[in-house]
Amino acid sequence: MTIFYETSMPYADAFFACLGPCQGFSGGSVTPADLRYASMLLVRSTTKVDEALIGQCEKLRFVATATAGFNHLDLDYLRKRNIPAYVAAGCNAVSVAEYVLSALVQSAGRLQWQWRDKTVGIVGAGQVGSALAARLEALGVRYLLCDPPKQAAGDNREFVTMDAIMQCDVITLHTPLVKNGDHPTLHLFDATRLAQLSSNQLLINASRGEVVDNRALLAAFESGRKLNVILDVWEREPDIDTRLIPHVIFASAHIAGHSIEGKARGTEMVYQAACEQLAMEANLSLADFLPPAQPECFTLQDPQPADIDRLICAVYDISQDDLRFRQQMRNASDFSALRKHYPIRRECSAYRLNAGKNSVSQALYGLGFQPV
Ligand SMILES: NC(=O)c1ccc[n+]([C@@H]2O[C@H](COP(=O)([O-])OP(=O)(O)OC[C@H]3O[C@@H](n4cnc5c(N)ncnc54)[C@H](O)[C@@H]3O)[C@@H](O)[C@H]2O)c1
Ligand SMILES: O=C(O)[C@H](O)[C@H](O)COP(=O)(O)O
Secondary structure, three states, rough: EEEEEEEEOOHHHHHEEEEEEEEEEEOOOOOOOOOEEEEEEOOOOOEOHHHHHHHHOOOOEEEEEEEOOOOOOOOOHHHOOOOEEEOOOOHHHHHHHHHHHHHHHHHHHHHOOOOOHEEEEEEEOOOHHHHHHHHHHHOOOEEEEEOOHHHHHOOOOOOOHHHHHHOOEEEEEEEOOOOOOOOOOOOOOOOOHHHHHHOOOEEEEEEOOOHHHHHHHHHHHHHOOEEEEEEEOOOOOOOOOOHHHHHEEEOOOOOOOOOHHHHHHHHHHHHHHHHHOOOOOOOOOHHOOOOOOOOEEHHHHHHHHHHHHHHHHOOOHHHHHHHHHHHHOOHHHHHHHHHHOOOOOOOOHHHHEEOOHHHHHHHHOOOHHHEE
């Protein structure tokens, strides 16, 4: 029995070594021959798990991904083979929510608006959409949710239609890539929807690149339309259309979910699922490995509303990712390298906050900062 795992999972060696014989591989490089004797295959999104990869892999009993998205797993094929598949649902939801908050803060100057007075339309009210909604709630920012599958399933939150979302100041996309069925998201923002956006709105895509028709978006920009767009995800990653970059407010290499907690929580969840498969006790936890944040604590004598923006960006500053992206992004291998060598980024919950008790400090605790 050999467990094969992608080495891009933080703390993978430490988590998986105690499960039995293990072998690491780097994302995208594993071959069907390598996996001949694999009993478990543990991946991130850069390994496509389909018949071509595992067709000859007769001993395979379990596949898991340390990511929230799972469109790199051929679930129909895994079902046909009776191989259970585990997805680390929600592992990086907080990371993406904090990416969106930083995007809102940092684009406010460019858009010349007070972002906390705006209405945010959240498309997809799953793990990420809900984490974002909770943070907007803590900050007193108005938001609307659109999620037809959840609404149809009886989720008792209040939902609006896409038409209502199209009236919001900010529209932020948090759906999976769905190609068929009643609520497809492939090119949800096609030429028609893009044509409905005004120059007073902001569109953020940190879901999957294909949710926005990138060709139609480029055509809109090149025709002179003034659209405010922030893209973390792109069609055809890593071989993206670089002509879009100069037109967007912030551009990054699919790293919204790449806080160290977001990635390592994925490893921890996969470890727990593997333990369950092997009927072993899961004795390790993420807290055993995460280093303390730097600084460990923020102190505010007299917290003011401006401190909220300052601390959001002190924890994660989207403009730094944008700068690196514009400086380094030339071709597909740059895109992959930017992801592979992503700097350590922490979540708000990694920091303690010494700020007493007023409405501003309460809002900051609502973002996850730990009260001293
Ligand atoms: N950029 C990143 O780094 C990053 C990180 C995490 C997740 N993601 C992407 O974001 C997606 C959302 O992540 P999640 O963890 O919240 O997933 P999730 O499955 O918890 O939530 C997705 C939600 O979208 C809803 N949905 C599906 N089709 C819809 C439609 N047509 N209109 C509106 N809502 C629809 C679903 O009902 C579900 O509630 C993932 O599938 C993944 O593709 C990207
Ligand atoms: O779906 C997800 O969880 C995210 O898109 C995640 O950030 C993908 O990360 P990757 O495996 O490509 O590093």
